[in-house]
Amino acid sequence: MITGWDRLGTRTIAPMRLYADRPVLRTRQLTADLLLLGWALLWVLVARAVHAAVLVLAEPGVQLESLGRSIGDTMGDAAGVAGDVPLVGDDLSSPFRSLGESGDGVAGAGQGLQDAVHTLAWVLAVALVVIPVGWALVRWATWRLGWAREATAAGGLDVELLAARAVATAPLPALAGLPTGTGAAWRAGDASAVRALADLELRRLGLRPGSEAGVDGAQLR
Structure with a gap:
């Protein structure tokens, strides 16, 4: 104001x-506003598609985590059974426990891969919205808000x-x-x-x- x-x-x-009185300029302003909204919507949809596509890369991590947990659980059960053997139970269960720990490590690696892919997906999605929409918003605001300020001031002169x-x-x-x-x-x-x-x-x-x-x-x- x-x-x-x-x-x-x-x-x-x-x-x-916010808008001019003369039809030609007002039409240009309305068109610019609608184009900005359409541009923002377009890049939001692109970002959603890219986010979903990148998340597909996390599938190997899911499988790796599942495999590691399966190995860890199986070897843990085997270590428990071997540990029940009298006298030599500890010696028999030790290799199974080692394999179980290795399985847990594999599961952790799979989870780490999933986390990295999820982070990458979000970073790409945000960048795909912020950069092009921010660029368009700056150009739009420079013209539209500059005009609004001048036109409002002119109404008070x-x-x-x-x-x-x-x-x-x-x-x-x-x-x-x-x-x-x-x-x-x-x-x-x-x-x-x-x-x-x-x-x-x-x-x-x-x-x-x-x-x-x-x-x-x-x-x-």
């Missing part, structure tokens, strides 16, 4: 403009300031399209020349002529 003061010293607040702005920044072809002598008339304070220049600036912003502040001397703060 833009705040200002009228000639009576009352503080005024102009609502933020009087015609004299808008005319001065047009004289300083309007493209030369646009100024050349004004009636001959407009510049001299503006310097002399001619109301029609001031109005013409102010309308030129409003048209540049896609606003309707006469949409500026109706109180002379409004100042932005």
Whole structure:
């Protein structure tokens, strides 16, 4: 929002403009907004597909973990049975316990592979959303929010300031399209020349002529 003061010293607040009054620019703005949403949705879908595809790589890790746990459980049971043999139980169960520990190691390696694949899947998914959508969002915000700030500020300016702005920044072809002598008339304070220049600036912003502040001397703060 833009705040200002009228000639009576009352503080005024102009609502933020989001869209232009003129159909051509408003259509471009709406199109840009929809394209941004579509672009974001597209990359979210791509990220979901890539995430699912990368998770397929975790399947060998699942099988490896299952194999390791199976070996560990089997060797653990065998070690228990061998340990029950009198006198030589400890010696007989020792190899089985070693194999069981190896199976647990294999299971741990399988789990580690799954964790690595899951991490990779999430990193790729996030990157596929953040990078392209962030790039588009920056470009969109630079144009859309920049316009919104200028258009909102223009709504709080009087015609004299808008005319001065047009004289300083309007493209030369646009100024050349004004009636001959407009510049001299503006310097002399001619109301029609001031109005013409102010309308030129409003048209540049896609606003309707006469949409500026109706109180002379409004100042932005």
